[in-house]
Amino acid sequence: MKARTLGRHFRESFKSLGRNGWMTFASISAVAVTLLLVGSFIVMMMNLNKMADNIENDVEIKVVADAAASDAAVKELQEKVESIDGVASVEYASREEELDKVIKQYGKELALYKQSNPLGDALYVKAADPHNTAEIAKEIDTYEYTAEVVYGAGKVEKLFNVVKISRNVGLILILALLFTAMFLISNTIRLTIIARGREIEIMKLVGATNSFVRIPFILEGIWLGILGSIIPITAISIAYQQIYAYWQPKLVNEMFQLLKPMPFILQVDGLLLFMGVFIGVWGSLMSVRKFLKV
Amino acid sequence: MIKMNDVYKKYSNGVVAANGITIDIDRGEFVYVVGPSGAGKSTFIKMMYREESPTSGQIFIDGTDLGSLKNKQIPYLRRQIGVVFQDFKLLPKLSVYENVAFALEVIEETPAEIRKKVTDVLALVGLSQKARMFPNELSGGEQQRVSIARSIVNEPKLVIADEPTGNLDPDTSLGIMNIFEKINNRGTTIIMATHNKDIVNKIRHRVLLVEGGMITRDEYEGEYSYEG
Numbered sequence A: 001m002k003a004r005t006l007g008r009h010f011r012e013s014f015k016s017l018g019r020n021g022w023m024t025f026a027s028i029s030a031v032a033v034t035l036l037l038v039g040s041f042i043v044m045m046m047n048l049n050k051m052a053d054n055i056e057n058d059v060e061i062k063v064v065a066d067a068a069a070s071d072a073a074v075k076e077l078q079e080k081v082e083s084i085d086g087v088a089s090v091e092y093a094s095r096e097e098e099l100d101k102v103i104k105q106y107g108k109e110l111a112l113y114k115q116s117n118p119l120g121d122a123l124y125v126k127a128a129d130p131h132n133t134a135e136i137a138k139e140i141d142t143y144e145y146t147a148e149v150v151y152g153a154g155k156v157e158k159l160f161n162v163v164k165i166s167r168n169v170g171l172i173l174i175l176a177l178l179f180t181a182m183f184l185i186s187n188t189i190r191l192t193i194i195a196r197g198r199e200i201e202i203m204k205l206v207g208a209t210n211s212f213v214r215i216p217f218i219l220e221g222i223w224l225g226i227l228g229s230i231i232p233i234t235a236i237s238i239a240y241q242q243i244y245a246y247w248q249p250k251l252v253n254e255m256f257q258l259l260k261p262m263p264f265i266l267q268v269d270g271l272l273l274f275m276g277v278f279i280g281v282w283g284s285l286m287s288v289r290k291f292l293k294v
Numbered sequence B: 001m002i003k004m005n006d007v008y009k010k011y012s013n014g015v016v017a018a019n020g021i022t023i024d025i026d027r028g029e030f031v032y033v034v035g036p037s038g039a040g041k042s043t044f045i046k047m048m049y050r051e052e053s054p055t056s057g058q059i060f061i062d063g064t065d066l067g068s069l070k071n072k073q074i075p076y077l078r079r080q081i082g083v084v085f086q087d088f089k090l091l092p093k094l095s096v097y098e099n100v101a102f103a104l105e106v107i108e109e110t111p112a113e114i115r116k117k118v119t120d121v122l123a124l125v126g127l128s129q130k131a132r133m134f135p136n137e138l139s140g141g142e143q144q145r146v147s148i149a150r151s152i153v154n155e156p157k158l159v160i161a162d163e164p165t166g167n168l169d170p171d172t173s174l175g176i177m178n179i180f181e182k183i184n185n186r187g188t189t190i191i192m193a194t195h196n197k198d199i200v201n202k203i204r205h206r207v208l209l210v211e212g213g214m215i216t217r218d219e220y221e222g223e224y225s226y227e228g
């Protein structure tokens, strides 16, 4: 395409925005509302994801060896566990260290157990993929010197389920919102195009190609998308930084950390801008389609 | 220039508007298409620039088989054909000059070329003085001339006009015929559907009589007359 023609297309697209002021406003509002909702969802989802990851990564299996097992037997057990497929790390803690932990947690009175320590040595096992935790635990349970395997059994699975469901629900909601917005915009633009149907028809009859007719509308869609995403981008950026500044200091627990605003917010902003432009372009292409069949 | 081979057109509502048309029109000819209202004249014409496509049969324009034309190629077919529409199809928000220039902008002519061609063609149709006016400020005959100017501004080899003298007084009609004669003398092929008996009988050219979607008479230096 020639630069001159592109210039014409730009002029046409701006003219059309101005000429259809009311429709332009309606389209921009539709994009803005949708992106505000979608953006909030994304921010929540991403944080939920991060939390889920933290929790997932925190899932570990505690293997207690037989109190009667010799050091060599425990060493052998550790090697066996290390060789299981999907085990990421195995940490050894002696029975003395284990008892110290218990004493620290439950009080000095328990110090008398130091005379005859009832505990066994312990192994802390992490799976490379937390979803394999249950399987690995089961495997370890069959070993000779294993006295006990602990890994928050049902709880972990439940947590995974909750995370999975909320991810899917969120995704479906986001998609539904995007579709609604596209539909709204294509209808809004269609109304403005009906008035221009004659112009398009004449263009086609005097030999305009489809892309020549389409490009101003594509550009118009891009402007609508950009204008429509300004408010949500600003709102979400500011709101998230406020929330982060307020909440983050109070969230000392390692499992519940908010994502740092940078570069997270920039990524969300970029995504929103992209979605806005996509919705705008898609909407205007849908509405111009019918008129190109001349 | 135009060749039709057993062309048949049935609209989606069941109306058969072309019922086996076979015709051969040479380069440089001037052809009137006459016949009663609803006979299929406009349909015959619209199939030439693919506003409508035939249900069956073949159409060749300047050797190109329209049946084998891809959608993408249609604009380039239309650029070779100037069409004067029965309802003018002018854009009300554009001036006379802009309406004519529009046809050249759409095919990406350079601004210098556009200026030159539009100025020339407006002089040819006698509208130089009214270039800045808008369609609703013009008389029917003047609007018709804008429409003609737009159809010929790109110097097409073929000009198709659907009732270009409809609703015009005899003098204005003659004026418009003058323009067509001029471009015909430059070698442009002209197809003109018309109900204007006086003109057809006065300025003699080949006459095709269309009745019930068929060409029932084809005479050089023909007359308008038909029964019914």
Ligand SMILES: Nc1ncnc2c1ncn2[C@@H]1O[C@H](COP(=O)(O)OP(=O)(O)OP(=O)(O)O)[C@@H](O)[C@H]1O
Pocket (backbone or CB within 6 Å): B011, B012, B013, B015, B016, B017, B035, B036, B037, B038, B039, B040, B041, B042, B043, B044
């Ligand atoms: N788009 C369409 N859909 C359905 N039927 C149509 C369409 N266009 C034309 N027809 C029908 O086809 C027949 C021929 O119409 P056409 O417009 O070709 O006639 P015409 O000879 O140009 O008439 P007129 O002299 O009044 O302009 C008519 O019966 C008309 O009702």
Ligand SMILES: [Mg+2]
Pocket (backbone or CB within 6 Å): B041, B042, B043, B086, B162
């Ligand atoms: Mg007609």
